Amino acid sequence: xxxxxxxxxxxxxxxxxxxxxxxxxxxxxxxxxxxxxxxxxxxxxxxxxxxxxxxxxxxxxxxxxxxxxxxxxxxxxxxxxxxxxxxxxxxxxxxxxxxxxxxxxxxxxxxxxxxxxxxxxxxxxxxxxxxxxxxxxxxxxxxxxxxxxxxxxxxxxxxxxxxxxxxxxxxxxxxxxxxxxxxxxxxxxxxxxxxxxxxxxxxxxxxxxxxxxxxxxxxxxxxxxxxxxxxxxxxxxxxxxxxxxxxxxxxxxxxxxxxxxxxxxxxxxxxxxxxxxxxxxxxxxxxxxxxxxxxxxxxxxxxxxxxxxxxxxxxxxxxxxxxxxxxxxxxxxxxxxxxxxxxxxxxxxxxxxxxxxxxxxxxxxxxxxxxxxxxxxxxxxxxxxxxxxxxxxxxxxxxxxxxxxxxxxxxxxxxxxxxxxxxxxxxxxxxxxxxxxxxxxxxxxxxxxxxxxxxxxxxxx
Numbered sequence: 309x310x311x312x313x314x315x316x317x318x319x320x321x322x323x324x325x326x327x328x329x330x331x332x333x334x335x336x337x338x339x340x341x342x343x344x345x346x347x348x349x350x351x352x353x354x355x356x357x358x359x360x361x362x363x364x365x366x367x368x369x370x371x372x373x374x375x376x377x378x379x380x381x382x383x384x385x386x387x388x389x390x391x392x393x394x395x396x397x398x399x400x401x402x403x404x405x406x407x408x409x410x411x412x413x414x415x416x417x418x419x420x421x422x423x424x425x426x427x428x429x430x431x432x433x434x435x436x437x438x439x440x441x442x443x444x445x446x447x448x449x450x451x452x453x454x455x456x457x458x459x460x461x462x463x464x465x466x467x468x469x470x471x472x473x474x475x476x477x478x479x480x481x482x483x484x485x486x487x488x489x490x491x492x493x494x495x496x497x498x499x500x501x502x503x504x505x506x507x508x509x510x511x512x513x514x515x516x517x518x519x520x521x522x523x524x525x526x527x528x529x530x531x532x533x534x535x536x537x538x539x540x541x542x543x544x545x546x547x548x549x550x551x552x553x554x555x556x557x558x559x560x561x562x563x564x565x566x567x568x569x570x571x572x573x574x575x576x577x578x579x580x581x582x583x584x585x586x587x588x589x590x591x592x593x594x595x596x597x598x599x600x601x602x603x604x605x606x607x608x609x610x611x612x613x614x615x616x617x618x619x620x621x622x623x624x625x626x627x628x629x630x631x632x633x634x635x636x637x638x639x640x641x642x643x644x645x646x647x648x649x650x651x652x653x654x655x656x657x658x659x660x661x662x663x664x665x666x667x668x669x670x671x672x673x674x675x676x677x678x679x680x681x682x683x684x685x686x687x688x689x690x691x692x693x694x695x696x697x698x699x700x701x702x703x704x705x706x707x708x709x710x711x712x713x714x715x716x717x718x719x720x721x722x723x724x725x726x727x728x729x730x731x732x733x734x735x736x737x738x739x740x741x742x743x744x745x746x747x748x749x750x751x752x753x754x755x756x757x758x759x760x761x762x763x764x765x766x767x768x769x
Contacts, residue, residue: 339369339400356403359447365403366396371434373399376412410458417463431459431471443473464520481526483516490530500529500566532565536575545581547605547642548615555616561623585640588623595631595645603633604644607651612698615641617655622646626654659692661703670709671755672720677747681755684745686712716744719754722761739764 317324345352346362357365373395402412416432430436432455439452456472464485465471466478487494494516501507506525537545542562543553556562562581567574595601604622608615619641621627629647636643662670667687668678683689687704694700719736723729733751741760747753 337397337400338404339397342400354404355406356409356451359450361447364442364445364448367438368403368435369396369399371399371438372402372412373397375399375416375433375435376402406454409454413455413458414462417459431463431465436472439472479523480520481523483519483521486521486526486530490526492530492533496533497526497529499569499572500533501525503566503569503572504529529566532575532577535577535579536565537578537581539574539576541578542576542581545578545585545640547603547638547640549605552605552615552619555614556619559616559620561620589632589640589644592630592632592644594634596634597645600648601629601631601645602648603638604641604646607646607648608655611652611656612694613655618646618651621654627651657694659694659701659703660690661688661692661705661707662709663701663703667704667709670713671718673718673747673753677753680747681745681753686716686745715758716755717758717761719743719751719756722756726765735768736761736764 342352342354342357343362343366344350346365352358357368360368373393376398377395402408413432416435432439436455439448439455442448443452452472456476459465459471460476460479462480464478464480464482465476466485466489467474467476481489483494483498486492486497490497498507498516498519501521502512504525506521506529507519511519539553539557540550543550546553548556553562557564562576564574565577566572597603604618605615608618622630622644627646627650629650631645633643633645664679664682665675667673667682668675671678671681673681682702682704686708688708689702689704691700692703719733720729723732726732727735730751733754736756741756741764743754743756745755
């Protein structure tokens, strides 16, 4: 009796007649028109629903309508028995175009991530469940492919999650799924990605399972983590002191791959370091150490210059002499050999003349007389500032020394290959030839005019 429609009409005929008499016009929703035309066999124009059987199209309007209808304390509003209840109209509005359906999927996908779901099977709720249950329906395939493509473009799922058949390519990760795929602990990934700006400030307070990052950013972070070496390991690889490597880092020769913030240790690329060393050392011949061929690492000792200056000079191709130490146990710049003399000439700022001991050596004078000769007034003396914290000192300008040397020299130099100095001193004295400058009056530490010596030599030959 409960399901006897005719009996209900006979019993309630007055109410039915009253309702017919008081009927009012109502707005016809596109939902009503669409399904009326489907039943009547009229032409319709809905690209999403037209390919589907009538029952499937109606079912999708019902499912999506229930999902988008506002929720109240009494449940979803507008849910009423009959084909025209408001929620179905809402569902039809969503399915009226691709853009409106994609917007619905975006909102639902965001909710899926924020609600901390664990399984992709729950993505898009009842709508996703219906597509999964009818995945073999041929008419439904275009919609399934569209939904699957949108999911992989916007939601952190992968083919391993089995969503709508398991096809597709992962484009997004949560920190949790990133850890599972890369093997890098999610807290480490979070720090690296935050440092690189891949996780914006608005996302940093979320749980690891709700933070969404692109696959490209995750793969780059994981690759750098697996390629990492510390500053200490970098110094060992380069064969340099830690302080020297730190200077090279500040100068920009080596760049950290991550760890520029205070809560992470600075790391560098092992792969890039090895490639640079191969470029710098490849093709060099091996040779043993000599007095002048020394490791580049120590070639500046005693010059008052930093080894970083020499390293950049080497990399710029300013050194012509370069070899590898035959000891293969050495690495990096500790194995590269350079000529210490060439290094000094390149890096040490040369004074514009001779220092006291250099002038003494040129004229073969002893130390104390040499200093007196230096300040004797024959030469132009200038004060030289070598820089790099070294003390200033006096030099006799090269021009004034050479000018003097053209016309003068010491008795010691004149006697070389001719006769003993003492003997030459006696014969010159006997001939009345006196020195231009003398420190003690003895045969040593005397300077004569070159013209006097040459004239005497002609007379005595």
